[in-house]
Amino acid sequence: MDLANRLLNQDKRAAARLITMIENNEPEAIAIISELYQHTGKARVIGITGPPGAGKSTLTDKLAKGLRRQGKTVAIIAIDPTSPFTGGSILGDRVRMTDLYTDPGIFIRSMGTRGHLGGLSRATMGAAKVLDIYGFDYIFIETVGVGQSEVDIVKAADTVLMVMVPGLGDDIQAIKAGIMEIGDVFVINKADREGADRTKVEIEMMLDFNHSDWRPPVTKAVAMENKGIDELIENIEAHMAYMVSSGGYLERRIKNCQAEIIELTQQSLLERLLGKEENRAEIRGLAEKAAMRQMDPYTISNQLLEKMV
C-alpha cells in the first residue's frame, strides 16, 4: 500500500515517514499532502508557547493526558532549536512525556528548527497536516522557548496557550509587544512559587488594554502536580467555542492560510533565485558593483525581481 493510503489507514510509520520527507523537502511528500488536503481541517490545533523553562513540555504532557481521559486522541509536535553552527540539535521534550509513549492514541514528534526563526520549524505546518489527515482530534504544537518576537505560532494554531511563570521580570515585560499579544489563553505555571499572584495581576492589567471581544482567561497551574489542568482544558474549549460562535474561527483559518501561502511563495522565489549557480554568480557580480558604488542595492533587487516574475 502506498504512503497516502497507509496514512489514511492510520499507520503511524507512514505518518512518521511523511513528516521526515517533508522535513527534507521531498516533492513526493508535498504531492501527497496536496492530494489529501481535503482530509485536513478537522483537528483542533493548539499552540503551546512561552519562555524557556516555563514548563511547556510538562504542561503538554498533562493536557494530553487530560484529553485522553475524555477519549480524545492527541498528536504532539515538539520543537527545539537547531545549532546554527553544527546543524545538530538535542530534542529533549520527550523526557517530560515518557508515560505517553505507548498510548496508541498519542503520537509525539520532535523537530529541530533547522535554521528557521519564529519559534517553529519550516516543516511544522506540513507535519501538522500529516497528523490532521491521520485523524488526530487535537494537534499540540509546542514551540521552542520564546523570547519576545517568536510569534509564528499564531499563524499555525486555532488557539494559542501562553505559558508564563512567576518572577520573569517586572511589569514592564508584560506590556512588551510581541509574544504577550498572541495568547488566547494564559496560564501561570509553577504557581506554587512566590510571585504567582503578582504575575497574574500584571497579565490581567495588560489584558485590560485589549479591545477584542474575547478576554483571554488567566489561570494558575502546577503542571508537575497536575494542578489546574482541568480548568485549563475548559478554558481552551471555551476559546474554541467562542471562535466558532463568533465566526472568528473561519476568519483565523483564512488568515493562517494566507500567511502560509505567502511564506511558501517566498520560499519558492528564493529557491528559484538561489537554487541556480548562474543566479548566485550574477548576484555576486552585482554585489561587487554595489560595493564599488557603481549600482545601488535597491535597483539591483528590483531588477532581479522583475527578471523572476
Place this chain on the structure above:
Amino acid sequence: MERPIRVLVAKPGLDGHDRGAKVIARALRDAGMEVIYTGLRQTPEQIVNAAIQEDVDVVALSILSGAHNHLLPKVVELLKDEAVYDEMLVIGGGVIPDEDIPFLKEKGLAEIFTPGTPTQVTIDFIKGNLKRA
C-alpha cells in the same frame, strides 16, 4: 542540503545514571545530528514506539544496569516485529563485559561501545553504517 541523521538516545532499564547517555547525545549533536533524547528508565516498548514516531536512522541504547543481555535484544526484536529494523541502525553502549558482546551482535546490535571509547569512533561508525540513504 544533506539531511541530518536522526538518532534516538534511550536508556533502557532501571539504573538512574544518564551521564554517559548525555555525553554521547552532546557529541552526536556537535557532529550535526538531530538527537532525540528520551530520558531514564525506558521499557523496550517505549523505546520502539519513540523510534517509530521519530522515524530515526539510529537507535542508541545506553545501559549500565547489567540487564543488557535481556533488554537490548528485546528492543531489536520489537523493532523487527514492527518491520522497522531494516531501516534503523541499533547500537549499544555502557558497562558491558567483553564476553557479552558477541552474543549481543548475534542478536542484532550493530556495535557495542564500552566506556572509554572516543566519541569520534561512535560518530564514524554511525556515519559509515546507516541503513538508509
